[in-house]
Amino acid sequence: MNVEIISVGTELLxxxxxxxxxxxxxKELANLGFNVYKQVTVGDNIERLLNCFREAFEVSDVDxxxxxxxxxxxxxxxxxxxxxxxxxxxLILDENSWQEIREKCAKFSGGADKIPENNIRQxxxxxxxxxxxxxxxxxxxxxFKKGSKKILVLPGPPREMKLMFIEQVLxxxxxxxxxxxxSKYIRFFGIGESxxxxxxKNILEEQTNPTVALYxxxxxxxxxxxxxxxxxxxxxxxLCDKIKEISNxxxxxxxxxxDDSISSSQTEMDKVVAELLVKNxxxxxxxxxCTGGLVTANLINYPGISKVLFEGCVTYSNEAKIKRLGVxxxxxxxxxxxxxxxxxxxxxxVAKSFNSEIxxxxxxxxxxxxxxxxxxxxxxxxxxYYKGKTFSIKKIFSGDRRKVRERAAMEALNQVRILxxxxxxx
Amino acid sequence: MNVEIISVGTELLxxxxxxxxxxxxxKELANLGFNVYKQVTVGDNIERLLNCFREAFEVSDVDxxxxxxxxxxxxxxxxxxxxxxxxxxxLILDENSWQEIREKCAKFSGGADKIPENNIRQxxxxxxxxxxxxxxxxxxxxxFKKGSKKILVLPGPPREMKLMFIEQVLxxxxxxxxxxxxSKYIRFFGIGESxxxxxxKNILEEQTNPTVALYxxxxxxxxxxxxxxxxxxxxxxxLCDKIKEISNxxxxxxxxxxDDSISSSQTEMDKVVAELLVKNxxxxxxxxxCTGGLVTANLINYPGISKVLFEGCVTYSNEAKIKRLGVxxxxxxxxxxxxxxxxxxxxxxVAKSFNSEIxxxxxxxxxxxxxxxxxxxxxxxxxxYYKGKTFSIKKIFSGDRRKVRERAAMEALNQVRILxxxxxxx
Numbered sequence: 043m044n045v046e047i048i049s050v051g052t053e054l055l056x057x058x059x060x061x062x063x064x065x066x067x068x069k070e071l072a073n074l075g076f077n078v079y080k081q082v083t084v085g086d087n088i089e090r091l092l093n094c095f096r097e098a099f100e101v102s103d104v105d106x107x108x109x110x111x112x113x114x115x116x117x118x119x120x121x122x123x124x125x126x127x128x129x130x131x132x133l134i135l136d137e138n139s140w141q142e143i144r145e146k147c148a149k150f151s152g153g154a155d156k157i158p159e160n161n162i163r164q165x166x167x168x169x170x171x172x173x174x175x176x177x178x179x180x181x182x183x184x185x186f187k188k189g190s191k192k193i194l195v196l197p198g199p200p201r202e203m204k205l206m207f208i209e210q211v212l213x214x215x216x217x218x219x220x221x222x223x224x225s226k227y228i229r230f231f232g233i234g235e236s237x238x239x240x241x242x243k244n245i246l247e248e249q250t251n252p253t254v255a256l257y258x259x260x261x262x263x264x265x266x267x268x269x270x271x272x273x274x275x276x277x278x279x280x281l282c283d284k285i286k287e288i289s290n291x292x293x294x295x296x297x298x299x300x301d302d303s304i305s306s307s308q309t310e311m312d313k314v315v316a317e318l319l320v321k322n323x324x325x326x327x328x329x330x331x332c333t334g335g336l337v338t339a340n341l342i343n344y345p346g347i348s349k350v351l352f353e354g355c356v357t358y359s360n361e362a363k364i365k366r367l368g369v370x371x372x373x374x375x376x377x378x379x380x381x382x383x384x385x386x387x388x389x390x391x392v393a394k395s396f397n398s399e400i401x402x403x404x405x406x407x408x409x410x411x412x413x414x415x416x417x418x419x420x421x422x423x424x425x426x427y428y429k430g431k432t433f434s435i436k437k438i439f440s441g442d443r444r445k446v447r448e449r450a451a452m453e454a455l456n457q458v459r460i461l462x463x464x465x466x467x468x
Numbered sequence: 469m470n471v472e473i474i475s476v477g478t479e480l481l482x483x484x485x486x487x488x489x490x491x492x493x494x495k496e497l498a499n500l501g502f503n504v505y506k507q508v509t510v511g512d513n514i515e516r517l518l519n520c521f522r523e524a525f526e527v528s529d530v531d532x533x534x535x536x537x538x539x540x541x542x543x544x545x546x547x548x549x550x551x552x553x554x555x556x557x558x559l560i561l562d563e564n565s566w567q568e569i570r571e572k573c574a575k576f577s578g579g580a581d582k583i584p585e586n587n588i589r590q591x592x593x594x595x596x597x598x599x600x601x602x603x604x605x606x607x608x609x610x611x612f613k614k615g616s617k618k619i620l621v622l623p624g625p626p627r628e629m630k631l632m633f634i635e636q637v638l639x640x641x642x643x644x645x646x647x648x649x650x651s652k653y654i655r656f657f658g659i660g661e662s663x664x665x666x667x668x669k670n671i672l673e674e675q676t677n678p679t680v681a682l683y684x685x686x687x688x689x690x691x692x693x694x695x696x697x698x699x700x701x702x703x704x705x706x707l708c709d710k711i712k713e714i715s716n717x718x719x720x721x722x723x724x725x726x727d728d729s730i731s732s733s734q735t736e737m738d739k740v741v742a743e744l745l746v747k748n749x750x751x752x753x754x755x756x757x758c759t760g761g762l763v764t765a766n767l768i769n770y771p772g773i774s775k776v777l778f779e780g781c782v783t784y785s786n787e788a789k790i791k792r793l794g795v796x797x798x799x800x801x802x803x804x805x806x807x808x809x810x811x812x813x814x815x816x817x818v819a820k821s822f823n824s825e826i827x828x829x830x831x832x833x834x835x836x837x838x839x840x841x842x843x844x845x846x847x848x849x850x851x852x853y854y855k856g857k858t859f860s861i862k863k864i865f866s867g868d869r870r871k872v873r874e875r876a877a878m879e880a881l882n883q884v885r886i887l888x889x890x891x892x893x894x
Contacts, residue, residue: 055504057495061487064509069483078481080516081509083490090506090528097523102516236541236584257479258540260627266484334768335761338782342760343870345836353788355781356764362779410771440572442604444769 044079044104045071048094050112050121051198052085063110063196063203070207071108074215075223075270079104086112091124099191106191111198113181115160121195122166122184129188131168139173139182140165146180174210178202185214224277225268226285229298229310231456235263241292245284252284261309261452297459315455316344318462319351325399326458328354329367329392331379332406332422336451353396357388367391367403380405382423382434389425390432400461401427404454408443422450424457428465470505470530471497474520476538476547477624478511488626489536496633497534499679499694500641500649505530512538517550525617532617537624539607541586547621548592548610555614557594565599565608566591572606600636604628611640650703651694652711655724655736657882661689667718671710678710687735687878723885741881742770744888745777751825752884754780755793755818757805758832758848762877779822783814793817793829806831808849808860815851816858826887827853830880834869848876850883854891 047067053059064081071078079102084090091112098104112121126133143165164181167173174183179202186193194211196203230238235258239246242265245254252269265288269280289296298310319326319341328337338354341347355366360379363369369387377383385403393401406422413419424435435457439449473493479485490507497504505528510516517538524530538547552559569591573583590607593599600609605628612619620637622629642649656664664682665672668691671680678695691714695706715722724736745752745767754763764780767773781792786805789795795813803809811829819827832848839845850861861883865875 049507054491055494055507056498057491057493057504060491061507065480065483065486067483068481072482078483079511081475081481081487081507083507093527097527101519101523234584236586239542240584240586255478255482256542257484258625260625266482330761332768333765335756335763335765335780335782337761339759339761339765339873342758342782342784343873345834345869348784352785353781353783353792354761355779356761356768357779358768358774359778366779408771443771447765447769 043076043106044102045076046079046098046102046104046107047071047081048091048098048107048109049081049083049198050086050091050109051083052087052118054083054111055085062200063198066200066204067108067110067207070212071215072268073223074212075221076215086118086120088120088124088127091120092128095124095128095193106194108194108196110196110203113164113183113195113197115164115180117160119163125186125193125195126168128193129168129170129186129191131170131186131188133166133168135162136165136167136173136182139167142175142182143180174206176202176206177209178205183211221270221272222274222277223268223270224274224281225266225301226281227298227300228265228267228285228288228296229300230263230265230292230295231261231297231309231311231452233263233292233295234258238263238265238292238295242288245288245291252280254284254288259309261449262311297456309452311452311455311459312340312343315459315462316341316347318459319400320344320346320349322462322466323350324462325350325352325397327351327392327396327398327401328454329363329388329401329403329425330354330356331358331363331388331404332408333404333447333451333454334358336447337402337404337454340451340455352398355392355396363388363391367395378417380407380417380421380423382425382436385423385425385434386427386432387425389427389434393427399428400458401425402454402458404450406446406450408446408450410443420446422446422453424450424454426457426461428461469502469532470528471502472505472524472528472530472533473497473507474517474524474533474535475507475509475624476512476517476535477509478513478544480509480537481511489622489624489629492626492630493534493536493633495681496638497641499651499681499692500638501696502641512544512546514546514550514553517546518554521550521554521619532620534620534622536622536629539590539609539621539623541584541590541606543586545589551612551619551621552594554619555594555596555612555617557596557612557614559592559594561588562591562593562599562608565593568601568608569606600632602628602632603635604631609637648698648700648703649694649696650700650707651692651727652707653724653726654691654693654711654714654722655726656689656691656718656721657687657723657735657737657878659689659718659721664689664691664718664721668714671714671717678706680710680714687875688737723882735878737878737881737885738766738769741885741888742767742773744885745826746770746772746775748888748892749776750888751776751778751823753777753818753822753824753827754880755789755814755827755829756780756782757784757789757814757830758834759830759873759877759880760784762873763828763830763880766877766881778824781818781822789814789817793821804843806833806843806847806849808851808862811849811851811860812853812858813851815853815860819853825854826884827851828880828884830876832872832876834872834876836869846872848872848879850876850880852883852887854887 112119172185181197183196255266257264269277271277357363368391388403389401403425409419420439439446538545598611607623609622678693681692683690695703697703783789794817814829815827829851835845846865865872
């Protein structure tokens, strides 16, 4: 079933409010297996809204339009008028709705006499429409019908719209959907969007069910795999096979396979690494130069981290690196502060002085200045100490000072993750 | 001028991400006096996008379409192809763009050989279009033109889109409006949106020229004042008067009055405080418990900070507070780690042991657990040591663990700012 979502309200076109309704409805409809064809936002203008209905049903050939907003009591609330006009029907008073609205207004304004006259507009519907009760406000919704065409009108305030959708619309729509949908989210680190797309080219081109979608984020890439089937078990089977297929191609970049994308806007790397540390009860300390506290701050996002992280230090100056971490003056002079040698000395130093099993260090050139041809802006060395062994990693990051530091902090966490997994396997 | 905003991206139709771009652009265009006729969201489908262009120019009769998204390197990024096809033009390689993209990719992947081939798609434009540089990503934008019709294509990631819009598109569009527009941005800290709205009620209601717009951010509130006049001098005069009017009402919350909103998405507090420290050549060190490195990391966002900040420490455990900062065991036992006494001892300790003029400390309950009736989640104590004097501040922050820690870090910086300004005045 093809659906178009139309948000009605001049305040949206002025940018005064953020349109969260369209996202909410899109997610719900996707989960029902409906195909959201388009989202449109128009002002409180009956002619323009009529044009949207024509475009949706006559050009885009959608089966159902869902509107939010424009159900208020005032003259500029025109959604019902437009739907009625488009279907060539007629608005008449719905006694039940009017009764409920009067009671709500009476309760609200503390006296039936105080009911604003124009509230009666909220009780007007064509006889062909199914009225939908509003348990969170005065404006009822409705399902307008003509032949195979449907216009579902919902109130604009998210609180009213969501409750109405969950309690009354969802059961109604579920009857129209013939299969359940389940999605899994695969998070990648250390590979860019286009590089990953090349690796997954065939999978992306041949996708049918499950569908595979690729999203680039600020610090990572996410792949969403969505399966449709008649039972949850069948969905899980489809998902499992597809995820195995993807893992075989680029599993080394996958750091998390999850059920939700709730925090899809931000990385989950901090949580994944912190959980690994706590699970393995492995103590850690971090000596940060260019990241300046970001690595430690990311770990401390995790509530239980105090079991394995007791303290950290930012050794920004050479003096601090020498005094706090025992980095040798000669090393700093011979190789410079931004070098694998210094990074390793820092890692050893912080593990020793804070008496932790893992010691991690960062030292780099975050920019904008200080870069040279052999040590460009974005160059970062990571030192890792664990069980008497020390090694370092060299990376070059793009972006401004803030981005370079954020990416470096994530890379440091990723290196800890890889180290822990390697040692779990042993 | 009638404008339509088209957001391109299947992830928007699936409800995986919230469309903040449409609101941002609508607000900006409204402030320019442009008429946003409609907002549309379509998937990564060239035929559907072409239908949107037809609808916009041939039915709705708009003058300019602004698109966001669909400029990535992958095959499902089809915005430029659609615009080119609609105008009957031809995509050819733009050497300058390709050069810049190659440099960015080379830097990121640490070797020019590693540039994914499909990135070249991001450098293809019709010769009739004006290419717009992207300082925050690889995909350039462009202004497509045919006769009086314009299609302005912008990247999808808000960070890239906003910077491109403010730095390059805004000046371009201002040319189309018949008077000069100049904006100033007033940044507030320590007051919420609704509280500020009440204070500025009259100004907001009676606004004509300059216009006054209020933006709530994650950690602060920003007010934009935009004046329109025939000369820059007249604009400045209008702005100066209006800003004075606002300052008289709530000046104590203003921490920055700036000319740009380049980083309007994030706070400028870190920059303001770092600049003050460097300007006054006042050394600082931070001992962080609940903020876990965020305060130091924020200061190190500022390139020149190394002159006044040499090191910092995260003393998360009581042991660390005792060992690194010399906090007395009795104080921790009698008042607890989250107390004004501990905060002050930490501030003194870090200033002494790192030999800095200012010592700042944070200790609090970030949650989700660990709260009690007298010490609830969100409670944070700040200790400040300066010139032999020590004092502490108590605040209670709302939000989840991450938010509490971010807000606490900003508050710590704000307290340093207030301290420095007080001592400058003396």
